[in-house]
Amino acid sequence: MDVRTISRFQWVSIHVLSLPIMGHVILIEPLIHTAGKDGWISALISIPAGILFVLLLTILRSKIPNTSLLTGTFEIAGRATAVILSVILIAYFSFASVTTLRGFEEFVKITFLPETPLWAIGTGFMFLIWFSLQRNIESIARMAVIFFLMTMITGPIVGLTLMQEKDYTRILPILDNGWGPVLEGSLYFIALWGELILVLLLQSKWVGKRHDFNGFSFLILFNVFLGASMLMSAIAVFGLPLSEKLDWPVQNTVRQIKLGFISRGDIYGLYTMTAGCFIRVTVFLYAICECLAFLFSTTYKKLSLPVCLAALLLSLLVFSNHQQLLQTNHAYYKYGYVLLLLPIFLLILFWIKRGKAVENHG
Numbered sequence: 001m002d003v004r005t006i007s008r009f010q011w012v013s014i015h016v017l018s019l020p021i022m023g024h025v026i027l028i029e030p031l032i033h034t035a036g037k038d039g040w041i042s043a044l045i046s047i048p049a050g051i052l053f054v055l056l057l058t059i060l061r062s063k064i065p066n067t068s069l070l071t072g073t074f075e076i077a078g079r080a081t082a083v084i085l086s087v088i089l090i091a092y093f094s095f096a097s098v099t100t101l102r103g104f105e106e107f108v109k110i111t112f113l114p115e116t117p118l119w120a121i122g123t124g125f126m127f128l129i130w131f132s133l134q135r136n137i138e139s140i141a142r143m144a145v146i147f148f149l150m151t152m153i154t155g156p157i158v159g160l161t162l163m164q165e166k167d168y169t170r171i172l173p174i175l176d177n178g179w180g181p182v183l184e185g186s187l188y189f190i191a192l193w194g195e196l197i198l199v200l201l202l203q204s205k206w207v208g209k210r211h212d213f214n215g216f217s218f219l220i221l222f223n224v225f226l227g228a229s230m231l232m233s234a235i236a237v238f239g240l241p242l243s244e245k246l247d248w249p250v251q252n253t254v255r256q257i258k259l260g261f262i263s264r265g266d267i268y269g270l271y272t273m274t275a276g277c278f279i280r281v282t283v284f285l286y287a288i289c290e291c292l293a294f295l296f297s298t299t300y301k302k303l304s305l306p307v308c309l310a311a312l313l314l315s316l317l318v319f320s321n322h323q324q325l326l327q328t329n330h331a332y333y334k335y336g337y338v339l340l341l342l343p344i345f346l347l348i349l350f351w352i353k354r355g356k357a358v359e360n361h362g
Contacts, residue, residue: 008215010141011199013148018280019192019223022333024230025273026103027188028249030330031227035185037171037235040228042185047224049186049340050193054216056343061200061212063350069200070294077349085342086291089201092339093291094311096195097284099329101125101315104277106322107248112270119316126312129282133289133304137202140282147275154268166236187334189227193220194339201287285311 031039064072074082104125105118113121132140175182196216234249243249289300289307296303319325 006138006141006202008212010138010145011202012215012219013144014141014202014279014283015196015199015219016148016222017144017151017276018198018283019195019219020226021100021103021273021276021280022192022195024223024226025248025276026100026329027192027227027333028231028234029246029326030333031185031188031231032234032240032243032249033330034188035181036177037240038175038177038182039185039231040171041174041182043189043224043228043231045182046186046189046193047220049190049337050220050224051217053193053340053343054196054213054220056347057196057200057216058213060343060347063347064200068290069197070291073346074294077346077353081349083295085346086295088342089197090288090291092194092336093198093284093287094314095332096336097281097288097311098314098318099325099333100277100280100284101311102319102325103329104273104281105315106325107273108270110322111248122312122315125278125281126308128278129285130304130308132278132282133286133308134301137283137286140279140286141202144279147279151272151275154271166233168232168236170236170239171232184334187337189224190340191334191336192223194336194342197339197342198283198287201290202283281311 028039031042035042060069063076067075070082070086073085101122105122108121109116109118132143196219199216231249234243234246238246238249285304285307286300289303292298292303292307293300319328
């Protein structure tokens with residue numbers, strides 16, 4: 001069996017980079033249009049759903065401590081269940097990786113390289129991703145740790161530098177439009193927590209159930225803080241009417257930075273978007289390759305090139321323009337909350353299957 005082990009700090013680093021790309025960059029635009037200046041409340045009220053989900057993930061992980069999610073499901077619930085699970089995960093991670101890749105291509109073109117075609121940006125980026133996939137998940141995890149440490153150093157500096165530009169009275173009054181928009185906005189964050197199931201695909205050897213729950217919980221609270229603070233910052237800097245007109249509210253906020261010889265903070269936005277999207281798309285495509293490798297009884301490295309090419313082509317061909325990408329994220333991403341039902345379904349199925357196995361042995 002292929003035993004893959006990455007430390008808790010490594011998989012936390014992966015998700016610290018991956019989740020914020022959605023939670024405090026890409027999803028800020030639809031969240032502002034949905035919940036307005038109360039979007040930060042949407043982030044807060046998603047915490048209970050997130051904690052419940054990670055508790056279920058921790059329990060599920062304890063049922064398959066020395067194997068991956070797909071192999072464990074196959075061994076306990078049978079191939080049919082494992083195949084259905086694989087198809088669901090392939091569909092979800094394909095959507096997430098393609099929209100993220102197109103988001104990166106659009107971001108670089110709009111903010112830095114307006115004369116460069118999208119295919120050139122995407123091809124160069126995908127080559128780096130494919131090269132990383134030819135290594136192994138441990139190498140990707142080590143890169144995530146380096147990016148995470150750099151972000152933890154530079155992030156607070158950027159936040160403090162922007163303080164003089166912010167007027168937090170612009171987020172008042174609270175709940176001006178009632179709870180309806182806030183509750184709808186919370187679905188984006190609840191859908192975000194579903195991505196944490198990725199950890200069960202990244203490795204096959206686990207230790208320390210309690211510590212896993214702590215790591216998952218940290219990710220929930222950290223991303224709620226980031227998402228809420230970035231949305232509040234965008235509105236505090238620009239006000240709600242102008243924020244609603246911005247395609248990239250966070251990047252426009254970072255552009256206000258003036259730090260010594262650095263007249264604009266574009267370079268920080270480029271770094272965070274590049275590092276985050278790189279790790280995010282790489283681990284998602286790795287997960288897709290693992291699912292396909294399980295279905296076709298092969299190794300993920302043999303599938304990495306066709307999977308990378310398919311993701312690149314879809315990112316270039318599915319969306320006709322930037323507005324269509326925004327509309328897609330606005331309309332469909334929030335339905336990712338259905339992933340939160342997977343651990344419940346699997347735990348019930350495991351309980352039934354093991355109960356029948358005990359009866360048969362009896």
